[in-house]
Amino acid sequence: MPTGYRHSQNDVVYEEDQYELTEDGRIPIPYRRAPKYQDGNTIDWLHEEGLERERNHALRSQAGVRGILLPALESVRMWFIVIVTGIGIGIAGAWLDVLVKWLGDLREGRCSYGFFYNSNACCTGLDAGEICQEWQSWGDYFNVHSILGHSLLQAAIYVVLSIAFAGSAALLVVTYAPHAFHTGIPEIKAILGGYVFDAFLTPWTLLVKALVLALAVASGLSLGKEGPLVHVACCMAHFLLRLFKEFRNNEAQKRRVLAAAAAAGVSVAFGSPLGGVLFGLEELDTFANESDVMWRGFVASAIAAVSLQWVNPFGTAKLVLFQVTFVSDRWRAFELIPWVTLGVIGGVLGALLIRLNVEIALYRRNSILGEWPILEVISVSAVTAAVSYLIVFARVQTSELVANLFQECDPTKGDYHGLCNPTATTQNVFLLCLTAILKVVLTAWTFGMMVPAGIFLPTIGIGACIGRAMGLIMQSLYRAYPTAWIFLSCPPDPSVRCISPGFYAVIGASAMLGGVTRMTISLVVILFELTGALSHVLPIMICVMTSKWVGDYMGKDGIYSVWIAMRRYPWLPPVDYRDKGETAANIMKPLSQVVVIEDGVTTVAELKALLARYQYHGFPIIDKHTEFVGYATRQELISVLDLLQLDDSDHDQGKICTFSQNRMRVPAEERIDLSSALEDSIIQLRKEVSQELVVNMFQKLNLRQILFTHAGKLTGLVTKRDVVDLLTSHFPHAAALSQHPHHSRQP
């Protein structure tokens, strides 16, 4: 029988995990309806929904009070998980902020009255203008008075601590939780789409990732905490889900709760509860048409944000991370020119960053570099720390840099590294561009190393640098030619401010994010909630639009899609797929390549041999004339066979398996009836339907397979993997980083 049918990874095993055929060829598996999928599988949503429906029905039909209480209890458990996850991730996010701030400050100095205070906590209670004496730089602490010695000591401790943080982070990840590396968003997207990857969500991964994330961020590597926080939130929810049987046994329900957790993660990462819901809606594509799931995401997001605000790590009691203060709420039409330009730059630079990141990831996989992950992290962090220390804007935490770049110049608040000095514009623009370029290269390298690494914050940093540079250029142009026609709508007196470079930085950040992630609406909402820049919604929207257009022109996929394709996760992007005239026959596995069971022909012994030989998820059943009878999953066949308690006699083993009315052709004593193993939820199409309809059905119904029949005869089948391969076929490096051995490319 042909083996072309590709789905060997999608096998289902029972809770005993592994089994061997017993000597007599019997399959030693007890009757269990709920299978445990192995990592690397794709769940069968229709089957899971069917199980859930049966379970609900059974619960509700219980007599008396139990029939009312038990379903209510289920609902209570679900909300318990959603709410506790929200609270948990809110608190975790807050304490992570505190830890990062403290570790980051430690690289520059210490608090004289307590090692455990960060620079802000150390200097609280001072009046405006008073200089903080309590926070000592390492040079002061070690009493080094020569300027050169002081600087060298500072730089040395900065670099050494950075390396120590990054190195220990990598060591922990490599040793204890290899899945804790990277951002986690591609995996979460795949998991929410039906991929089974329980190793990714273990409590151990949760613990390591949360701890290591603080080290990685504090080390000054070019990475953010946003994506990993989503991963941490999902780990928390997964841990809670395992407490309750109804979720442990239903992968579809599990995913619905995980989606809410992911939204809560985004909510905490950006202090953006609405952005969290929209991220779930747009990027994770999980809430489509399921208002209940969206609703849970909404609640989880809100609760997570409340918890974060309640812990209030920095005493500001604000969710808005980078408060933007504009000189005026008005913006002028001519500013659209630099803003659209920023959109174009963001689109181009974003696409470049993605391409660079892919190339480095491929190089890492295919060279000796991949064998020394800790060394790689240490080297990159050494380079990052050394180079960053030299460039004033790169030395601080990216979040601090972004906060300052978003800020307008305000004489009363002091000048951030001379950024507001009108005579130093050229120098500032040069430094900002240098920082941006440096960060592009470092980010492309860092995103994919063996440390938890989010791409959001570095991208915002790059964009903010470019945007601020553009703002400074515009401002100096205005100062030089205040009466030029382009500045007619500005006040003619150049000492009155007309251009707000801080807002240009926000626009730059939007453009860069648009180019890298290709998100649209959720991005705009996150940026609002991040900056409070509500009055400037339109420029941000226009800029994100431009940047997405330009980026899409240079390469179709955002960074997450690219990583999903490289790791070959079975995830269907929610794109509008249009075929070029192909029909389903183009991706269909024809009948001759499909392993089938013949109704009224196959004997019990043959069926058992077939089940033992092929680990496929299920088998179509046809009769002698290739008429389609039905589809049965491997597990159901095994269960039913087991229930029938056949003995090993030749008589029993030689019985004919029947699934339909064809059984009448076989004498009653020579057959067994397996019709109860047939799946109810089987979708049939004709192979003449357009390929785009097939793709569309897989996208919208979360199917695992579609069977093709013509006039009652089976003609072939298409599985999710076929559709995923079709949709990633335009990407040259698809499956380049796949983890499962049978995913890897041919040598």
Add this chain to the structure above:
Amino acid sequence: MPTGYRHSQNDVVYEEDQYELTEDGRIPIPYRRAPKYQDGNTIDWLHEEGLERERNHALRSQAGVRGILLPALESVRMWFIVIVTGIGIGIAGAWLDVLVKWLGDLREGRCSYGFFYNSNACCTGLDAGEICQEWQSWGDYFNVHSILGHSLLQAAIYVVLSIAFAGSAALLVVTYAPHAFHTGIPEIKAILGGYVFDAFLTPWTLLVKALVLALAVASGLSLGKEGPLVHVACCMAHFLLRLFKEFRNNEAQKRRVLAAAAAAGVSVAFGSPLGGVLFGLEELDTFANESDVMWRGFVASAIAAVSLQWVNPFGTAKLVLFQVTFVSDRWRAFELIPWVTLGVIGGVLGALLIRLNVEIALYRRNSILGEWPILEVISVSAVTAAVSYLIVFARVQTSELVANLFQECDPTKGDYHGLCNPTATTQNVFLLCLTAILKVVLTAWTFGMMVPAGIFLPTIGIGACIGRAMGLIMQSLYRAYPTAWIFLSCPPDPSVRCISPGFYAVIGASAMLGGVTRMTISLVVILFELTGALSHVLPIMICVMTSKWVGDYMGKDGIYSVWIAMRRYPWLPPVDYRDKGETAANIMKPLSQVVVIEDGVTTVAELKALLARYQYHGFPIIDKHTEFVGYATRQELISVLDLLQLDDSDHDQGKICTFSQNRMRVPAEERIDLSSALEDSIIQLRKEVSQELVVNMFQKLNLRQILFTHAGKLTGLVTKRDVVDLLTSHFPHAAALSQHPHHSRQP
């Protein structure tokens, strides 16, 4: 043959619209692939998508430059429509505002130096504190000096003009465009879901609705302009769509563009570009899984908002309609108690408003009231004007009232009708509650009369009154007991402000909107963009959550769903439907009740008779043994028959119709091959699948029918109408207001 198959309204006619069988039984219809659906039909998305795909393929496969240019031109046309609609609705919205303001002010007075100035334009250029002499009340204008006479004249002109505006609005609607009444959102939802209702989108409706809307709003009736503006935007897009053949002939593509227009409409109505996109996403449920459509909505929204801002009707250059200024960005935990209470009140009052509105609508339909629509509008507007004139908060336009209720008390800006007078709290609370109750009753009556009427603004008004009242109560409690434990987090000095009653009004509005519309995320976003209250996102979210929970408990549907159900539009709500154990067999029309064509049995004459007799959308084809062969739409059968150019001889008319390989059984000269009429995109299921899977497939794939087979044999079919009826079965007044005669209930 049985006639139980319900779909008589879903017939398809050709562009000639009506036809009769010719004397010889021939069907006089030319060969046309693209059918024109009649109003009241539901489009067949799969079929439309198939046509679109063929057309695209044909375009791209054209030789040379044409193969590149033509598809590009199509894309240009689509963007042209999206952009022009955006600009058009932006400008229309702005001028509508101007018109409403002028007409509204006219009820109270006139500008001494020009009849065409509204009160604001009349009084511009004054210094702060200067009293505007140019704006004359009617009493001053007619030189009435006695106070009583002055008041009476003012009241009389106010009431008379209100009645004149409302009456002429109703007259215009009833005479020229009956579809211009009501909000339009339920119809837009149905149309976007596939309902054909071209009469609803005519240029004439556009013109009348846009003009009449201004009159209706200015008349002071309890209605808003938001929903109708969405309708106007869709009319604009529909007008533009008719210019291009590719959209005229494809109902699916048409709907994708209309969705963008609807988003632009919301964007202009609220000055909320993001809210527009989210409204499309959540309430219209059209962008699900179609990133292209969402993207168009995003662009249309942004462009519409830019146009609105560019026209800048009130010289503020701001999109934020009701700027909220908070005393502090902080809020305190104890405030959650009044806010959640407001959420509960909003949920209850919202559900009550819906129920009241339904009862009044039923009463209107079933009593003599329905025959006197203009008189009803005149009476209600007279009552509204008379009662509103007596209550100080109800006298002004609702938008002005809301703007003032959202405002914090600021001694420098003057006091709005004594709202900030701390000694008049009891009186204010009483007046606000009275206004809210009055508005609930008036809104429930007005929403459904023969004038364009949005529900959003009156709902916001009611909520703002209640919220402000709650805020005043809390404030006076705080003033009376500043040291009570509940106010511990406030400053102990009661002269320092702790409670912001203006923000309570915002919360109240959110709660009320949540209760009436049952929207969540888009509502929160619209409220942000409406008020600029970004720092208070969390309380708004919590309040909307509470109100939706409470509202859902009291009645499952929001106001739009209720109207859709009452008018029996074939619209599938995006709810998570869960069955109680039923299978598809429960809603399936069994084979015995379905009109079928028998492959290899039916003759040409029989087929023609069947096509003439049954106006169904299509017919399943089975062979002698009820084996399922395929499905053919009525139009395809007619087309193919026509192409074959059979003569009227007994020989030709007696030929056997064949659709499959069964044809071999019939001699070649006695048969005709109709297999080209078979639809490719036919979905088959088994009748044992759960009812929830069937509903889910209809919801997500926008299907028109599903066929059920078992082991190759046809067992029945389910159509969209069956699913819609199933989903509205919980609502007692379903179809109570349906327009089509065959929709109405049995007498």
